[in-house]
Amino acid sequence: MISEFFTGVRTLGRGFGMWRTHTKLLALGLIPAFIAFALLVAVLVPLALSLGAVTDWITPFADGWGQPWRQLLRVGLGIVIFIAALALAGAVFTALTLTIGDPFYQRIWRGVELALGGDEPQGKTGFWTTIGEGIRLVALGILVALLTLVIGFLPLVGGLLATVTGVILSGRLLARELTGRAFDARGLTTYSRSEMLGAGRARVIGFGVATQLCFLVPLGAIIAMPAAVAASTILARDLAERGALAEHAAAPTAPPPYTGPAEAR
Structure with missing residues (x-):
């Protein structure tokens, strides 16, 4: 599982490598x-x-508390609120960027598919499908932000646990959304997509967490987004190939043809 997680992280690194080999293509995603x-x-x-x-408005009951307890409570609460906002921001940023730049990102993933070799998937994601996926991503992002906020109120470990939970769950959402175009191009159903993402869960989370952390770096999201789209195409391709191999291995082997009774000697 740990190896698969870091394979997902390296997949994002391969996406960043596309900046060197396909600079003009990835530059389309900057605007x-x-x-x-x-x-x-x-x-x-x-x-x-x-x-x-x-x-201050949320904690009027602490007005009569002495220092440093009042300050510690409010600073801790402020940190938790901002962590939850960042968790939501990753989902909103991805949904907005993919919706605004859909024609550009369609060209990026197709260019990556051609660079990787093999037959290019011919399907594509429609405009309204993109809008629907974006709305779903934002809605799930809100749930992750609320969960992060609730966890943040746990004594002592709340802030750390909320940060880890927010990054992992947000990363998982980002990975699912970013791989959507490459999966749609292969004509995969929602069930098949979920099955493949589940089979490669550790790799998907590794890719998603690495992407989310890049988004948290100031201005990092701008450079990381085109690389993440390229890397998600690589990830989707790897998962689809793994799924095809698993399906082939699970297929029953045909019995040998009947040749009739052996001739008497």
Whole structure:
């Protein structure tokens, strides 16, 4: 499982390697990523600046507490709120970027498929499918943010546990969304896609966690998004090939043809 996790991390590294070999192709994804990033910064910066007022409003019962307990409570609560906001931001950023830049990212994953060799999948994701997937991703991102917020209130370990939970669950969501186009091009059903993602769970989480951590680096999301789309194409291809091999291995072997009774000597 650990080996598979780091294979997922290295898959993102292969996506970043595409910047060296396919610079112009990946550069197509910078503009929509920058637009989505700017919109999120416009929301997150005011939230960060107003955290003090927000935590004061949420904890009026602590007004009579002595220092440093009142300050510790409100600072800890502010950190938890911001961690939950970042967990949601990753999902919103991905949904916005893929929706705004769908034509660009379609070209990126097709270019990666051609670079990897073999037959190019001919299917594609429609506009309304992209919108629906984006809405689903944001809705699940909200649930992850709420869960992260609740975990953050646990005594002592809440902040650390909330951070780890938020990164893992958000990464899992990102991986599923990013691989969607490559899976759709192969004509895979939702059930088949879920089955493949489940079979390669550790690898998927490794890729998703690495992507989410890159998104948390200032300006990292802009550079990482095209690389993540390229890497997700590699990941989807690997999972599809693994699924095909497993299906072939599980197929019953045909019995040898009947040749009739042996001739008497």
